Amino acid sequence: VRGAHCRTCDAWSATSVTPSRSMLGARAATNALAAALEDAAPETDQVVPTTKKPSSSDPIDALGIESDDDNEQMVDSDEDEEDEEGDTVMTRMLPSLFRHRKPTVWFDYLRSCLGKARALDAELTFPFEAGPGEDGHETDYSLLYRQESNINCISQTLKRHGFRPAEKGQLFNAHWGGYLSDNQLSRMHPQQVTNHFPGSFVLGRKDALWAAISAQMRMFGSDYDFVAKTYILPRDRKLMKHDFEEAGKHAVFIIKPPNAACGMGIKLVTKYEEVPRKKRLVVQRYIGKPYLIDRKKFDLRLYVVVTSFDPLRAYLYDDGLVRFCTHKYKEVRAGHKKDVRDRFMHLTNYSVNKNSDEFVQPSKDFNSSSSGGEGSKWTLQQLWEHLRVNCKKVDVPQLQAKIKDLCVKTLIAAEPAMVSRSNHSRVPRGSAFEVYGFDVLIDAALKPWLLEVNVFPSLSSTSPLDKVVKHGLMADVFHLLGLVPFDRKKVKDTRDKEECCYLPQQRERKWHFTNKSVLDLEKLALADITDPDDWEVVMESEDELRRCGHLDRIFPCPQVDYYVNFFSCKRYMNTPVSYTHLRAHETPEHLVCRLLLEKKKKYIKIRPHRLNILPSKTTD
Secondary structure: OEEEEOOOOOOEEEEEOOOOHHHHHHOOHHHHHHHHHHHHOOOOOEEOOOOOOOOOOOOHHHHOOOOOOOOOOOOOOOOOOOOOOOOOOOOEEEOOOOOOOOOEEEOOOOHHHOOOOOOOOHHHOEEOOOOOOHHHOOOOOOOEEEEOOOOHHHHHHHHHOOOEEOOOOOOOOEEEOOOOOHHHHHOOOOOOEEOOOOOOHHHHOHHHHHHHHHHHHHHHHHHHOOOOOEEEEOOOHHHHHHHHHHHHHHOOEEEEOOOOOOOOOOEEEOOHHHOOOOOOEEEEEOOOOEOEEOOEEEEEEEEEEEEEEOOEEEEEEOOOEEEEOOOOOOOOOOOOHHHHOOHHHHOOOHHHHOOOOOOOOOOOOOOOOOOOOOOOEEEHHHHHHHHHHHOOOOOHHHHHHHHHHHHHHHHHHHHHHHHHHHHHHOOOOOOEOEEEEEEEEEEOOOOEEEEEEEOOOOOOOOOHHHHHHHHHHHHHHHHHHOOOOOOHHHHHOOOOOOOOOOOHHHOOOOHHHHOOOHHHHOOOOHHHOOOHHHHHHHHHHHHHHHOOOOEEEEEOOOOHHHHHHHOOOOOOOHHHHHHHHHHHOOOHHHHHHHHHHHHHHHHOOOOHHHHHHOOHHHHO
């Protein structure tokens, strides 16, 4: 492990740091990867936080970003509790696994996260102190964030680690708010991050999401049958009318506005005549037999974090919310209008059910490890524990695998539009990320169904339960992003002299690698990748995986050779990242077993702790 802060000379210098046993023992293959990367990457004696040249001829300080247009976004949010006091403000840095990469800000958990601690690599961190710049010039490495509306889990996490709100005209390190314009995105400093990819409406709008999913359905059939049949009105009115008539008295459909949240505008209908005309609507077959707990319907709010679409890197938070209806569920029957119109029976949205007389707030003495929860909202971990203890017939690991599969395939369906839009906006790699709220319903047959994807999931904390989930989530998100301090004074004095090319077709490529797929690259040694830009993406991916905390990487994953078939086209940058993951996921013990099976007695004397020094050809 290389890279530490120099307090007597320039900002960052290459200094040897002894890696922890816990860090290296968990993933032995990372040692071999780091060694290969150091051999392939250019040697540097000193790393100074200089910046890539921006892609605009205007001064960079124009990026004291104020939105060019006031976009009104539908936010799935509720009231937030007051700020939590008592957490000590501190800024520490975590060195990279690789010598020439810069350290990143270390984010630990707040006290509200009920005992969570980031023990892995903690002994490697060091205090952040900005040294003098080149030729002794004054520097400004202050850590700033811009937040368009106060969300406590974000502001508290950032403030505790030395960040402060940016004033108008100041460059931020992190931005949380609405969408930035294409001009603002293209002029972002490489070490600035914003919380939205351009074009994420492909996932956030219900009609656009169905268009992406249905395109995959036509090609892959039952692999994408996790979304109920959907009709986009007025375009699909004739088809919907035919299906109404075919269903007869068993027809139950649910109407949703294409771009709304918090349960607004949603209702059930059992007759074709009840569907409004001349309105743009989304109509779906109603899933009439959900899995019930205490005779109540519920859904899951899952948090999926995407740090890149090219290459695709996605993570699923290991906790989430379980939101219950407040009225006991009855199967909808024709002629029972009272049951059809009961929103507290059919809609699981917190914004709807909090108005019910039967809504029960989670207990203030919240215990995240308890089997099941109390009230109308649980954590995801409480649900899993309840199913393990009280529902022996439910295969929890299999259900979790199905949910991960649903999330990955949904992102793959939206990937072509997202990559195209990002390329059009010339977004610097690593400057955008997104936290999506996936709403998933489990039916009586234990099949997960995707209801919708929120691009503005509610992060407000109205109870101790919300704090545990959302404060922990944001600590992991900011730790995962790897925020790097940069010298604002130097950036503001810099003007663009060269146009930066972000479109893949404008980058020089080794064509004999461009045409390779993930499966083809499995046959190559890691050292055969020679493009420095490819190595940078691989190292970025490995550093990110090391910082993931309670975020489980769902892509790339060990099943990458299965998922690669669902991409509409094979992206070049997915190839080296997925290739390294195929080797990195193996533990030393698994590697020993595989060697014994393949080579039998020849490698019987090899010990697990010795595998990290085996030549790559031998391990292959």
